[in-house]
Amino acid sequence: xxxxxxxxxxxxxxxxxxxxxxxxxxxxxxxxxxxxxxxxxxxxxxxxxxxxxxxxxxxxxxxxxxxxxxxxxxxxxxxxxxxxxxxxxxxxxxxxxxxxxxxxxxxxxxxxxxxxxxxxxxxxxxxxxxxxxxxxxxxxxxxxxxxxxxxxxxxxxxxxxxxxxxxxxxxxxxxxxxxxxxxxxxxxxxxxxxxxxxxxxxxxxxxxxxxxxxxxxxxxxxxxxxxxxxxxxxxxxxxxxxxxxxxxxxxxxxxxxxxxxxxxxxxxxxxxxxxxxxxxxxxxxxxxxxxxxxxxxxxxxxxxxxxxxxxxxxxxxxxxxxxxxxxxxxxxxxxxxxxxxxxxxxxxxxxxxxxxxxxxxxxxxxxxxxxxxxxxxxxx
Amino acid sequence: xxxxxxxxxxxxxxxxxxxxxxxxxxxxxxxxxxxxxxxxxxxxxxxxxxxxxxxxxxxxxxxxxxxxxxxxxxxxxxxxxxxxxxxxxxxxxxxxxxxxxxxxxxxxxxxxxxxxxxxxxxxxxxxxxxxxxxxxxxxxxxxxxxxxxxxxxxxxxxxxxxxxxxxxxxxxxxxxxxxxxxxxxxxxxxxxxxxxxxxxxxxxxxxxxxxxxxxxxxxxxxxxxxxxxxxxxxxxxxxxxxxxxxxxxxxxxxxxxxxxxxxxxxxxxxxxxxxxxxxxxxxxxxxxxxxxxx
Numbered sequence: 001x002x003x004x005x006x007x008x009x010x011x012x013x014x015x016x017x018x019x020x021x022x023x024x025x026x027x028x029x030x031x032x033x034x035x036x037x038x039x040x041x042x043x044x045x046x047x048x049x050x051x052x053x054x055x056x057x058x059x060x061x062x063x064x065x066x067x068x069x070x071x072x073x074x075x076x077x078x079x080x081x082x083x084x085x086x087x088x089x090x091x092x093x094x095x096x097x098x099x100x101x102x103x104x105x106x107x108x109x110x111x112x113x114x115x116x117x118x119x120x121x122x123x124x125x126x127x128x129x130x131x132x133x134x135x136x137x138x139x140x141x142x143x144x145x146x147x148x149x150x151x152x153x154x155x156x157x158x159x160x161x162x163x164x165x166x167x168x169x170x171x172x173x174x175x176x177x178x179x180x181x182x183x184x185x186x187x188x189x190x191x192x193x194x195x196x197x198x199x200x201x202x203x204x205x206x207x208x209x210x211x212x213x214x215x216x217x218x219x220x221x222x223x224x225x226x227x228x229x230x231x232x233x234x235x236x237x238x239x240x241x242x243x244x245x246x247x248x249x250x251x252x253x254x255x256x257x258x259x260x261x262x263x264x265x266x267x268x269x270x271x272x273x274x275x276x277x278x279x280x281x282x283x284x285x286x287x288x289x290x291x292x293x294x295x296x297x298x299x300x301x302x303x304x305x306x307x308x309x310x311x312x313x314x315x316x317x318x319x320x321x322x323x324x325x326x327x328x329x330x331x332x333x334x335x336x337x338x339x340x341x342x343x344x345x346x347x348x349x350x351x352x353x354x355x356x357x358x359x360x361x362x363x364x365x366x367x368x369x370x371x372x373x374x375x376x377x378x379x380x
Numbered sequence: 381x382x383x384x385x386x387x388x389x390x391x392x393x394x395x396x397x398x399x400x401x402x403x404x405x406x407x408x409x410x411x412x413x414x415x416x417x418x419x420x421x422x423x424x425x426x427x428x429x430x431x432x433x434x435x436x437x438x439x440x441x442x443x444x445x446x447x448x449x450x451x452x453x454x455x456x457x458x459x460x461x462x463x464x465x466x467x468x469x470x471x472x473x474x475x476x477x478x479x480x481x482x483x484x485x486x487x488x489x490x491x492x493x494x495x496x497x498x499x500x501x502x503x504x505x506x507x508x509x510x511x512x513x514x515x516x517x518x519x520x521x522x523x524x525x526x527x528x529x530x531x532x533x534x535x536x537x538x539x540x541x542x543x544x545x546x547x548x549x550x551x552x553x554x555x556x557x558x559x560x561x562x563x564x565x566x567x568x569x570x571x572x573x574x575x576x577x578x579x580x581x582x583x584x585x586x587x588x589x590x591x592x593x594x595x596x597x598x599x600x601x602x603x604x605x606x607x608x609x610x611x612x613x614x615x616x617x618x619x620x621x622x623x624x625x626x627x628x629x630x631x632x633x634x635x636x637x638x639x640x641x642x643x644x645x646x647x648x649x650x651x652x653x654x655x656x657x658x659x660x661x662x663x664x665x666x667x668x669x670x671x672x673x674x
Contacts, residue, residue: 106482106562106563108562108563108591108592108593108594108629108636109592109593109594109597111486111489111563112486112490112563113483113486125634126633126634126635129634129635130634130635142490143483143486143487143490144487144490180483183481183482183483185482185562210481210482210483211479211628212455212479212480212481212482212628213481213482213483215456216456216481242626244623244624244625244626246620246623254536255536256534256535256536256537256626257534257560257625257626257627257630258532258533258534258535258536258537258538258560258587258589258615258627258630259534259536259537259540260625260626261534261589261590261615261616261619261625261626261630262537262540262615262616262657264616264618264619265615265616265617265618265655266656267618268617268618269655274618277619277623277625277626279626282517282535282536310536310539310540310543311519312505312517312518312519312535312536312539313517313519341540341543342519342539342540342543343519362658
């Protein structure tokens with residue numbers, strides 16, 4: 001679960017990390033009030049979970065409370081890459097002397113968290129990693145001991161940090177503590193700034209919380225709804241169905257993440273464009289299958305559905321029942337092709353005899369059949 | 381022979397009295413696995429799925445001589461279960477449980493390593509040595525004895541691969557699902573090394589997916605040795621960067637985890653990489669000895 005900037009900064013502040021003075025608001029009048037209280041200039045920043053909000057016009061600097069009001073009127077309700085801005089963070093403007101990067105992430109090769117520092121702050125760390133890999137200092141963190149003070153100090157020198165090193169070190173230590181306490185998979189301060197008057201501060205912050213840990217962070221649970229990146233993804237997650245929206249028009253349903261990924265690949269190989277990823281998981285009953293079809297069809301772009309089931313714990317006949325149930329309770333207007341193999345596949349195929357859903361021998365055949373039904377891929 | 385589990389393996393099931401634990405214990409026994417007991421704190425002295433239940437792993441090990449544990453407890457308790465098994469001297473720990481917080485996994489794996497235990501998973505389907513023993517949740521009927529070693533990150537894709545092989549009368553030595561989490565206890569590299577040393581394994585099949593660098597690490601090793609042929613497959617080749625595709629570990633971030641790099645690394649190491657599992661199985665059929673008629 002990715003957190004909005006204001007949530008992440010709230011966690012940082014609670015961990016004793018210096019962040020710019022500011023507050024979140026969802027109405028222009030409130031923004032004017034906050035600007036008056038904290039003093040101008042202020043930055044008015046759209047709270048959306050997509051990159052490039054600045055370029056999209058989601059960040060404004062206001063010299064007066066009235067300007068802040070006007071900026072908020074423009075930004076709140078604005079659409080940035082398909083997401084509507086509901087809240088803005090109003091922060092006191094800071095004058096930046098230098099920018100650094102500090103982050104904690106999983107090093108999958110080593111199987112532990114690493115602290116990453118770089119003197120190339122303010123730009124995407126992934127770009128730095130690609131273009132200047134030696135500019136990133138990485139320190140593996142032993143899970144038995146956590147991040148140790150000497151490691152922070154040595155890493156700051158290695159990364160060529162300048163200025164108030166003790167204060168910068170405190171921010172790094174606070175960031176690591178916040179990440180550990182809140183089960184962050186990723187926590188980064190970028191830029192970590194030193195202001196013209198010599199203060200160290202976390203100017204922006206990204207945090208991604210481990211979904212598996214949410215049960216032990218009741219304080220973060222309310223953020224779940226607000227951080228959904230897509231309304232359909234939210235709806236699906238409420239049903240415990242992993243769903244990812246993609247940009248095509250062929251809806252995909254399968255059981256098992258790897259199998260669904262492979263299904264997307266095969267649909268692409270025969271010239272189709274998948275509309276989504278949806279994994280009904282192991283042992284899905286008919287009811288789950290019906291819900292899955294419902295969710296896929298809520299995406300107005302979907303013109304056809306391809307289902308791919310390999311029965312292990314999941315049973316082919318249950319899936320077929322779910323499909324028939326969906327057809328009897330919903331007015332399905334799009335062609336659906338299904339490939340069933342594995343446990344009780346034969347029974348499943350028999351159930352579908354005489355229905356509009358003809359089982360296909362493989363995913364490629366299933367995809368071609370729905371594509372020709374919707375007038376696509378004649379050349380394929 | 382086979383790798384990691386065989387007829388001599390003595391298996392206990394942690395979380396045996398839960399629905400999944402009981403069901404899969406029955407399935408493992410039906411496969412021929414020697415399940416010697418189970419553990420559920422507070423239910424010691426009872427039986428489940430036809431085997432005795434103990435209150436702790438230590439007690440189960442002392443009384444049964446178990447050397448393998450299969451973990452079905454819910455994610456929030458699973459890291460502790462791994463450490464309990466390692467502490468009791470269990471040498472192979474197979475963690476089926478999903479939704480383990482990754483910080484818990486990292487700690488538990490470090491603990492297990494200190495105790496000298498090997499962990500498969502978490503969030504995995506387990507492993508099966510055809511004709512010998514199954515530890516986990518793979519469907520029993522898929523397997524046929526033979527010389528192909530399979531290692532995969534995904535459950536259903538593993539089943540599909542084994543099915544494609546068995547359909548062509550190509551049997552398997554051991555099939556290992558290492559799991560879809562960002563930090564697995566055992567990687568492709570570890571398993572490929574074991575297959576290299578295994579007499580029964582003639583050919584290795586590696587089913588990778590997007591995310592992380594485990595495929596690349598295995599490729600670096602494979603390219604530097606002359607050993608058994610390796611056939612590969614990578615799923616998620618059309619997945620967009622930044623989107624987690626179901627598995628917590630299946631995500632392309634920054635320069636890491638993209639499919640093209642994985643395919644290239646494997647090809648550079650001499651691994652033949654296929655677009656479909658069917659094509660891979662066809663190739664495997666031409667590379668291994670036809671089994672003697674039963």
